[in-house]
Structure formats: C-alpha cells, structure tokens
Amino acid sequence: MTSKKTSEAQLKASRKWQEKNKEHMNYIRKRSAARGFVKVATQEDLEELKRLIAEQQNKTL
Numbered sequence: 749m750t751s752k753k754t755s756e757a758q759l760k761a762s763r764k765w766q767e768k769n770k771e772h773m774n775y776i777r778k779r780s781a782a783r784g785f786v787k788v789a790t791q792e793d794l795e796e797l798k799r800l801i802a803e804q805q806n807k808t809l
Contacts, residue, residue: 766773
C-alpha cells in the first residue's frame with residue numbers, strides 16, 4: 749500500500765483555489781499547450797502562428 753504525500757487539507761485547498769480561479773487555470777493550460785506545440789510544429793505551422801500573432805497584436809494597438 750502506498751502512502752499519500754499530499755495532506756487532505758492541501759488537496760482541499762488546491763481544489764478550492766482551482767474552483768475559484770477557473771479562468772486563470774484555463775489560461776495557464778492553453779499557454780502550456782501553445783508552448784508545447786511550438787516545439788513540435790512544422791515550418792508551415794510556425795508561419796501561420798506568426799501571422800496569427802501579428803493579427804492579434806494589431807488588434808490590441
């Protein structure tokens with residue numbers, strides 16, 4: 749039998765924080781996915797991402 753390394757109180761606190769911060773969690777998850785994708789993307793993918801990034805930057809100006 750294995751013992752838990754994280755206390756019940758810590759697990760409860762983590763779940764509470766995640767429930768309260770769903771939008772931030774989604775942002776972090778998407779950012780991580782994007783960074784991971786860039787590492788395996790083809791040159792074509794990267795060119796498209798550059799175009800999308802430029803479009804997004806122009807929207808915010």
